[in-house]
Structures are given as structure tokens and as C-alpha cells.
Amino acid sequence: xxxxxxxxxxxxxxxxxxxxxxxxxxxxxxxxxxxxxxxxxxxxxxxxxxxxxxxxxxxxxxxxxxxxxxxxxxxxxxxxxxxxxxxxxxxxxxxxxxxxxxxxxxxxxxxxxxxxxxxxxxxxxxxxxxxxxxxxxxxxxxxxxxxxxxxxxxxxxxxxxxxxxxxxxxxxxxxxxxxxxxxxxxxxxxxxxxxxxxxxxxxxxxxxxxxxxxxxxxxxxxxxxxxxxxxxxxxxxxxxxxxxxxxxxxxxxxxxxxxxxxxxxxxxxxxxxxxxxxxxxxxxxxxxxxxxxxxxxxxxxxxxxxxxxxxxxxxxxxxxxxxxxxxxxxxxxxxx
Numbered sequence: 001x002x003x004x005x006x007x008x009x010x011x012x013x014x015x016x017x018x019x020x021x022x023x024x025x026x027x028x029x030x031x032x033x034x035x036x037x038x039x040x041x042x043x044x045x046x047x048x049x050x051x052x053x054x055x056x057x058x059x060x061x062x063x064x065x066x067x068x069x070x071x072x073x074x075x076x077x078x079x080x081x082x083x084x085x086x087x088x089x090x091x092x093x094x095x096x097x098x099x100x101x102x103x104x105x106x107x108x109x110x111x112x113x114x115x116x117x118x119x120x121x122x123x124x125x126x127x128x129x130x131x132x133x134x135x136x137x138x139x140x141x142x143x144x145x146x147x148x149x150x151x152x153x154x155x156x157x158x159x160x161x162x163x164x165x166x167x168x169x170x171x172x173x174x175x176x177x178x179x180x181x182x183x184x185x186x187x188x189x190x191x192x193x194x195x196x197x198x199x200x201x202x203x204x205x206x207x208x209x210x211x212x213x214x215x216x217x218x219x220x221x222x223x224x225x226x227x228x229x230x231x232x233x234x235x236x237x238x239x240x241x242x243x244x245x246x247x248x249x250x251x252x253x254x255x256x257x258x259x260x261x262x263x264x265x266x267x268x269x270x271x272x273x274x275x276x277x278x279x280x281x282x283x284x285x286x287x288x289x290x291x292x293x294x295x296x297x298x299x300x301x302x303x304x305x306x307x308x309x310x311x312x313x314x315x316x317x318x319x320x321x322x323x324x325x326x327x328x329x330x331x332x333x334x335x336x
Contacts, residue, residue: 034100040068047073050104061156070108070121072228106130126158127151129231135167135176137217147218149233165233167219176219178239178258185265186237187258269300273325284320 032049034040045056054073059066097113107130108121122133127149129135136147151161163186168177176189210221223229228244241255258264262274271286282288282301289302 032102036098046102048102048104048106052104053102053106055102055108060158063157067158070102070106105132107132123147125149127161127233129165129233131221131223131229134218134220135165137167149231151233151235151237153235155235161235163233163235163237165239167217176239178233178237180237187239187263187265189257266298266300269298271301271303272297273322283322 032046034046040046040055040057043056045054047054051073053070055068055070057066058069098118099111101109101111103109106121109117110119112118122130125133125135125147129149134147135149148167149165151163153159153161162180164179164182166177166179168175168188175191177185178187180186210219227246230242232240232242234240238256238258240253242251243254244250245252260276261267261278262276267278268274268280271283272280273283274280280297285304286301287304289299
């Protein structure tokens with residue numbers, strides 16, 4: 001898959017196990033629904049009712065796995081859409097009387113005969129956050145465990161990657177946090193206020209409306225002017241915001257985070273100080289380890305003095321003020 005194709009296709013679903021409920025029967029490309037005993041094959045696709053999204057099969061890069069993908073409808077635009085979702089790591093339900101519907105907001109829904117939703121892609125996002133989808137509180141019950149973003153493993157590999165974006169609550173504040181390998185904090189938006197000011201620098205943010213729901217523990221957003229907009233948890237560890245420029249027919253990256261290397265947790269390591277130019281130095285009376293490589297900023301610093309723990313707490317102990325410093329939101333206690 002070339003980079004142009006990758007930058008435009010956006011919802012993918014591993015077909016193994018997912019389409020087992022559907023048996024071969026050709027369907028029209030103009031429909032937005034597929035039912036039990038129907039299937040997709042070859043170049044056949046589903047198109048949402050308003051013509052915004054299209055669903056079909058594709059083979060990413062050199063992969064031997066076939067995927068079901070959703071992209072912005074190529075009849076409306078001059079190219080394919082960016083891949084923003086993968087079902088890798090998720091299971092979809094099976095049943096005897098089920099319809100799969102592609103909605104005009106990009107949500108793929110499985111409904112039973114009573115029109116009740118059995119499963120939807122908005123509850124199982126991949127690397128992209130579309131308007132109307134919800135990011136749930138981290139570490140909640142099993143029903144909501146999948147409601148966070150996870151990056152791809154590589155640009156041409158939609159399996160689960162290293163970075164995930166979650167809504168986090170530590171008892172005092174609410175924030176968006178990027179984790180590495182599922183558990184290690186990498187970046188935090190910091191505490192949110194009612195206006196979600198973490199997004200204040202997103203271009204066209206006057207058209208974005210965020211809903212921060214504490215009772216149900218989720219955050220979602222909408223776009224007032226109906227322009228195409230999306231957030232992506234990129235393979236690089238960046239949370240990217242993209243706006244569609246209709247006149248130029250391109251996606252513009254209007255915002256990203258972390259905006260600076262100093263915003264990354266532990267970038268300069270223990271007792272390290274990160275500066276505006278992203279360089280690292282040691283706190284006063286600390287130094288870099290002798291064996292530390294010159295380019296290894298995360299190894300941190302060690303004390304220049306040997307401190308007897310029995311000497312701590314003496315009456316002549318003093319605190320050294322460090323100006324213009326911002327401590328991590330979850331500082332750890334470390335011995336020098």
C-alpha cells in the first residue's frame with residue numbers, strides 16, 4: 001500500500017470470523033446494508049445512504065490477511081480515504097438474523113431483527129476518532145474496555161500498535177493520556193476544564209463542539225459546519241487532527257500532540273531538565289552517568305555526591321528552587 005492510499009482509507013475490519021455469518025450472494029454496490037446469507041467479494045462495496053462512506057475488501061501492503069475497510073467514498077472525492085480503524089484484537093458477535101449497516105457518520109453497525117444494536121465500530125475504534133464516537137474512561141469494565149484509540153503497528157500493518165489514547169481520571173482531574181504498550185504514560189493533555197482547552201490550538205476549533213460526560217465517563221465531539229474532521233493516533237506516537245479542505249481536495253494536519261519533545265513523559269530521564277529547544281541538562285548537583293551515550297536523553301542523571309540516608313532530615317537541609325519548571329502530573333519518588 002503506498003502512502004497516498006494509506007492517507008485516505010480509514011476503517012478496516014479483519015474479515016476472518018467477522019463474515020462467517022454471511023453466505024455467498026451478490027449484492028448491489030448502491031446499498032448500505034448487508035444481511036444474513038449475503039456476502040461481499042472482489043470489488044463489491046457498500047455505500048452509506050448519503051454517499052459519504054464506502055465499505056469493501058482490501059489487502060494492505062505485503063500482508064497475506066484480507067481486511068474489510070471503510071473509506072471516504074471515492075465518487076465524492078478524487079482519492080481513497082485514510083484507514084482509521086482495525087478490528088485486530090476485537091471480536092464481533094455472530095447471529096442468525098443480523099444486518100450490517102454502514103451509516104453516514106462512518107459507523108458500522110450490526111443489528112438484530114428487532115433493530116437493536118449488537119455491535120458497532122464506534123464502540124471498538126482503531127486509530128481514528130470520528131465525530132460522534134466516544135472515548136471512554138480507561139480501566140472500566142469489559143463492556144467499555146475497547147473504547148480508546150490504538151495506533152497501527154506500522155504504516156502498512158493495521159494490527160494493534162504501540163500507542164493508545166485513553167480518557168483518564170485519577171480522582172482529581174480528567175485528561176487524555178497517550179500510553180505506550182498499554183500501561184506506560186507517554187503524554188497527557190493535563191486537566192480539562194469545561195471548555196476542553198487542550199484543543200484550543202486545533203484549527204477551525206470554533207466548529208468543534210466537545211461533550212465531556214462525567215456520569216457516563218466519556219468524551220465525544222461534533223463538527224458544527226459538517227466539514228470532514230478526524231483525530232488519528234499515529235504510529236509515531238502523535239495524536240493528529242486532520243481537516244478536509246474541499247477546495248484543495250486535501251487533508252490538512254491542523255494540530256498534533258505532543259507538540260514538543262519536552263511534553264513526553266520522562267524525556268530527559270530521572271533528575272533531568274528539558275529546555276525549550278528540547279535539549280536535556282541535569283538538575284544542580286546531578287550529572288549524566290559516565291557510560292551514558294551523548295544522544296541518550298532518557299537515561300537521566302545521577303547525584304554527584306554520596307548521600308547517607310541517615311543524614312536526610314537534618315536541620316540544615318534546604319530546598320533549591322527551580323524556576324519555570326513544570327513537574328510531571330504523576331511524579332515518582334526516586335532516591336538520588
